[in-house]
Amino acid sequence: xxxxxxxxxxxxxNKNILKSLNLSINKGEVHAIMGxxxxxxxxxxxxxxxxxxxxxxNGEINFKDNDLFDLNIEERAQEGMFLxxxxxxxxxxxxxxxxxxxxxxxxxxxxxxxxxxxxSFAKLxxxxxxxxxxxxxxxxxxxxxGFSGGEKKRYEILQMSILNPDLAILDETDSxxxxxxxxxxxxxxxxxxxxxxxxxxxxxxxxxxxxxxxDYVHVMVDGSIVxxxxxxxxxxxxxxxxxxxx
Amino acid sequence: xxxxxxxTLDSYxxxxxxxxxxxxxxxxxxxxxxxxxxxxxxxxxxxxxxxxLKWRLKAFSKWKKMKEPKWANLNFPEIDYQNIxxxxxxxxxxxxxxxxxxxxxxxxxxxxxxxxxxEEQKVLAGVAxxxxxxxxxxxxxxxxxxxxxxxIFCSIGEAIQKHPDLIKKYLGSVIPAGDHSFSALxxxxxxxxxxVYIPEGVKCPMELSxxxxxxxxxxxxxxxxxxxxxKGSYVSYLEGxxxxxxxxxxxxxxxxxxxxxxxxEIKYSTVQNWYPGDEDGKGGIYNxxxxxxxxxxxxxxxxxTQVETGSAITWKYPSCILKGDNSIGEFYSVxxxxxxxxADTGTKMTHIGKNTKSKIISKGISLGKSQNTYRGEVxxxxxxxxxxxxxxxxxxxxxxxxxxxxxxxxxxxxxxxxIEHEASTSKINEDQLYYCRQRGLSHEEAVSLIVNGxxxxxxxxxxxxxxxxxxxxxxxxxxxxxx
Numbered sequence: 001x002x003x004x005x006x007x008x009x010x011x012x013x014n015k016n017i018l019k020s021l022n023l024s025i026n027k028g029e030v031h032a033i034m035g036x037x038x039x040x041x042x043x044x045x046x047x048x049x050x051x052x053x054x055x056x057x058n059g060e061i062n063f064k065d066n067d068l069f070d071l072n073i074e075e076r077a078q079e080g081m082f083l084x085x086x087x088x089x090x091x092x093x094x095x096x097x098x099x100x101x102x103x104x105x106x107x108x109x110x111x112x113x114x115x116x117x118x119x120s121f122a123k124l125x126x127x128x129x130x131x132x133x134x135x136x137x138x139x140x141x142x143x144x145x146g147f148s149g150g151e152k153k154r155y156e157i158l159q160m161s162i163l164n165p166d167l168a169i170l171d172e173t174d175s176x177x178x179x180x181x182x183x184x185x186x187x188x189x190x191x192x193x194x195x196x197x198x199x200x201x202x203x204x205x206x207x208x209x210x211x212x213x214x215d216y217v218h219v220m221v222d223g224s225i226v227x228x229x230x231x232x233x234x235x236x237x238x239x240x241x242x243x244x245x246x
Numbered sequence: 247x248x249x250x251x252x253x254t255l256d257s258y259x260x261x262x263x264x265x266x267x268x269x270x271x272x273x274x275x276x277x278x279x280x281x282x283x284x285x286x287x288x289x290x291x292x293x294x295x296x297x298x299l300k301w302r303l304k305a306f307s308k309w310k311k312m313k314e315p316k317w318a319n320l321n322f323p324e325i326d327y328q329n330i331x332x333x334x335x336x337x338x339x340x341x342x343x344x345x346x347x348x349x350x351x352x353x354x355x356x357x358x359x360x361x362x363x364x365e366e367q368k369v370l371a372g373v374a375x376x377x378x379x380x381x382x383x384x385x386x387x388x389x390x391x392x393x394x395x396x397x398i399f400c401s402i403g404e405a406i407q408k409h410p411d412l413i414k415k416y417l418g419s420v421i422p423a424g425d426h427s428f429s430a431l432x433x434x435x436x437x438x439x440x441x442v443y444i445p446e447g448v449k450c451p452m453e454l455s456x457x458x459x460x461x462x463x464x465x466x467x468x469x470x471x472x473x474x475x476x477k478g479s480y481v482s483y484l485e486g487x488x489x490x491x492x493x494x495x496x497x498x499x500x501x502x503x504x505x506x507x508x509x510x511e512i513k514y515s516t517v518q519n520w521y522p523g524d525e526d527g528k529g530g531i532y533n534x535x536x537x538x539x540x541x542x543x544x545x546x547x548x549x550x551t552q553v554e555t556g557s558a559i560t561w562k563y564p565s566c567i568l569k570g571d572n573s574i575g576e577f578y579s580v581x582x583x584x585x586x587x588x589a590d591t592g593t594k595m596t597h598i599g600k601n602t603k604s605k606i607i608s609k610g611i612s613l614g615k616s617q618n619t620y621r622g623e624v625x626x627x628x629x630x631x632x633x634x635x636x637x638x639x640x641x642x643x644x645x646x647x648x649x650x651x652x653x654x655x656x657x658x659x660x661x662x663x664x665i666e667h668e669a670s671t672s673k674i675n676e677d678q679l680y681y682c683r684q685r686g687l688s689h690e691e692a693v694s695l696i697v698n699g700x701x702x703x704x705x706x707x708x709x710x711x712x713x714x715x716x717x718x719x720x721x722x723x724x725x726x727x728x729x
Contacts, residue, residue, distance in 0.1 A: 050684075051680055072683075074684075074688055077683065082684075085684075089681045091681070091682070093696075093699025093701075094696065098695075099685070103687055159685065
């Protein structure tokens with residue numbers, strides 16, 4: 001199993017958020033999690049990425065034969081986990097080139113691969129950026145600083161395609177995007193998709209799933225997955241909302 | 247603040263100061279204490295002319311009537327001026343060695359350890375260095391090459407003997423001995439430092455640099471630097487400083503005077519890394535420095551860039567007097583304080599001439615239990631028509647026990663002056679760290695990246711050869727370990 005979450009319960013500040021959640025993802029699969037606001041979707045994404053504000057009450061998570069709780073945030077990232085943030089944070093004065101260059105090399109170091117040199121990296125960055133319709137001027141700016149919502153999301157996908165993760169978690173990446181930006185973002189995901197990597201897509205709306213075809217759709221309500229199935233579930237939700245699952 | 251951040255902060259505070267070693271060398275020291283005899287002793291040791299001794303004694307009599315300025319946001323015990331050695335030199339230094347073969351190998355080794363090799367072929371390409379060890383200048387490199395252009399680059403002691411006219415004209419002309427108690431003290435007991443004269447129309451082809459090292463215990467270092475850029479000339483100058491780890495505080499009170507004549511430009515960069523004291527606040531250098539530049543001629547320019555990471559106490563306000571019309575003054579500063587360090591630093595821009603411009607970019611970073619204050623004064627005199635100032639002060643706090651303060655003073659006697667002031671205070675943000683780490687960067691890499699990003703505007707003003715070093719130094723001051 002690639003990613004296996006068993007009986008996971010999590011709380012933050014005395015509030016139980018995830019309740020006995022189970023989820024398994026195989027290599028090469030695309031999973032979507034849908035759910036109303038406050039159902040715990042983003043918490044799940046952050047617990048997977050290793051954010052430290054949460055208290056794990058119960059359960060286990062296995063990722064690529066590692067006990068995920070043994071790894072800290074950066075070790076999980078270096079093992080191939082990527083989180084595209086719902087609200088990417090601004091880092092003034094830090095340019096994406098050295099930032100991502102250090103990131104990719106820290107991953108290569110852990111995998112015992114040779115580090116990538118400046119020039120090859122600059123080339124890689126440029127070619128991936130042009131694939132995503134990101135102009136060179138944007139690469140000269142500081143990470144996320146002064147970006148529009150849409151720019152930030154494209155920038156997340158750019159980082160994802162450079163770091164080429166084994167498991168990419170997209171936390172509401174579609175929110176705040178117009179239809180053109182949505183297409184660019186979903187194109188990026190579809191290009192990256194292969195039999196060797198997996199995606200966990202968290203979304204509120206069915207729209208995104210018109211562009212990225214998931215193998216499985218899960219409905220999350222009040223901290224647990226209440227229904228799993230194929231993409232037909234997304235259509236059900238589109239029609240009737242989350243009401244009938246609550 | 248989560249536990250990992252606190253752990254990292256804790257590791258920062260276990261500061262390992264790389265330059266804390268002591269050189270075992272026989273030193274010649276007169277008795278401790280400040281009096282006329284010691285001043286006569288210094289003057290005699292330096293083989294100074296009578297007028298210089300008189301100048302010193304006059305400054306001393308002023309000092310006796312003065313009290314230390316107390317307006318800074320600094321706490322420290324009373325300085326006992328009678329418990330300090332005012333002169334310390336490796337034995338046999340009455341005459342400066344003519345070349346390196348006459349220098350004690352222990353001294354050469356000291357500077358090699360500090361990464362400042364004295365053999366010219368090993369020195370950073372394009373940088374001429376004057377090195378000052380306690381009270382004396384040890385060696386000056388590339389002298390011959392500079393002399394061909396008419397550039398004088400030597401120790402101030404040598405200049406007093408060989409260029410008395412320039413010294414008489416300019417020494418104390420920007421910082422009068424009686425300006426305040428530290429300038430009076432320095433004027434009375436200064437021992438060595440650098441002297442630079444760039445003749446009319448000459449662009450100095452290499453960086454000039456002075457490296458200051460305090461070695462001896464209980465010894466004050468009082469260096470004096472004087473730089474004169476004649477009409478249409480240019481010079482870029484850099485100073486660096488380190489000291490051994492000692493449990494006692496040591497006093498450093500330097501005076502630096504710059505004079506830029508018509509169309510001349512002086513760029514002065516400092517990387518200050520004196521011993522800051524240990525994690526409990528024991529030891530460290532008291533750094534009371536007066537730096538002032540005079541833009542005497544039209545269209546002249548003086549630019550100060552400082553990276554301040556060391557010293558237990560930093561009291562320092564590199565200033566510009568913009569006298570010539572259209573002259574420009576700039577101040578770029580990064581000050582990092584950790585553990586119990588205290589820094590009260592900033593600048594003073596005095597606009598006298600018409601169309602004068604000044605720019606102030608200050609970045610303060612506080613960690614541990616340190617206090618970091620920006621203090622700046624921008625004043626426009628009556629005749630400073632259409633003068634402009636832009637000030638930007640940013641503070642970054644790392645942790646919950648440190649402080650950042652901004653104290654700007656503005657005084658305008660001319661209503662055509664334009665003043666812009668921006669200030670911000672931010673804390674290093676958990677979300678930024680989380681974001682960087684999610685991309686695979688370690689916690690320390692992330693902090694270093696964010697802080698370097700915060701300082702970028704200033705670091706990029708440093709001469710190329712030193713920008714990379716400064717960046718490393720910033721990271722080291724954060725990590726508190728040898729990089």
